[in-house]
Amino acid sequence: MTTQELDTLIDKAFQGDRASIGRLLTYIERSPLDASRILNKVMGGEGGGHVIGVTGIPGSGKSTLISKLISRYKEQGLRIAVVAIDPTSPLSKGALLGDRIRMQEHATDPRVFIRSVPTRGVKGGLSFSGVAMIEVFDKLGFDKIIVESIGVGQTDIDIMNLAHTILVVTAPGMGDEIQALKAGIMEIGDIYVLNKSDKPEANRTYAYLDFALETGEIGSEKLKWRPKLIKTSAALGQGIDELVKAVEEHLEFIKEYGIYSEKISARRRYMVRLLAEKLFTEKLEEIDEEIDIANRDIYLEAIKLINKVVSQLG
């Protein structure tokens, strides 16, 4: 792609041409160099978007909940982008991306843009390109940028590096209070959502979560934000008003305490770190054969390997 082609594509994307936005995201996915060229053109300053991370166990209803949020934000006249992350198979490298099934009613709305992103072997699930896409959506003027993570239980905490507001979604009957007290995902939420609350056992699960939130120093901020617990039934459309309200309260809170901009800086540092990791790991895999297994000082061998990677990347 020549610089001129890239400029034209970016111009068209900023004019709102959806096919150009789609293509721009593909270039970001395809090559770190193109991604870097694109970001170079669009970055600088803050776009003003509110990045909402949605994580939580598989099957808790994240996609359906997001669909309901989109409906509310549309009513408010906002523009919404969704980055929906689904896992890549470690064996075939293929992926079946199905998050958007629950959001297809919004597919044709000009204010909504939904993009599915496979994890492509990144351990926490959030790839460099996923974060770079957030940056682009922000600059394209989307008001709400919703990131749906793969939701693999307790390890899916990378989302805290990039979202302004984190929703942790759970459902009744997914373990007892000890699960709720464990380290990991149950610590990072700004808002905890007990979805499918029309199900039996919902009250008991609510009590477990409430207990965990009350007793612990649980919560992502050392500051004055107390994580909220909201009961919803996305499929029945219940509790969505309360959830939207809680999300707005959190946004106001982080703006008031200057955390909003801090989080953007953190997200950009994270993006660069992810790119560094990606470049390093790919080169490391490339020179796998050069590792000297006869060298019994494996620490030294590891350092030699690092130097080799660095010299080849430079």
Add this chain to the structure above:
Amino acid sequence: MGGATDILELLKKSKGRRIKVLVAKLGLDGHDRGAKVVARALKDAGLEVIYTGIRQTPEQVVETAIQEDVDVIGVSILSGAHIPLMKKLMELLREKGLDDVPVLLGGTIPIPDIPKLKELGIRNIFLPGTSLKEIIKETLEAALERREE
């Protein structure tokens, strides 16, 4: 007919770049077993598959193809309404400038309808009994040909 070796050769040709396919159920038709089996098979062959779910309008399919910037569109129809639905879909694709995206169709299609569908610009029509290997092979070929353009 595609053997496993053909598929491996085609995958090699993709040179590590991932191929993205849209699998869509078009129209008022809830018979999604076939589409799901195909989606799964394409995933297992190393492709990235966007699955839309059932009862999609042509507008939804085209918009999804735009947002996801897919290499190939695969449609499944078992309702009998394939002619009007595919006609509308192909028109919309042209209108939106996506006429270079190959479209494949699978389902219960009467043989006399095949020439008409081909005329609409549909690249492949897979009838009941088509092997998954053949579908994978044709999908890969469609994606790679578009790329070489």
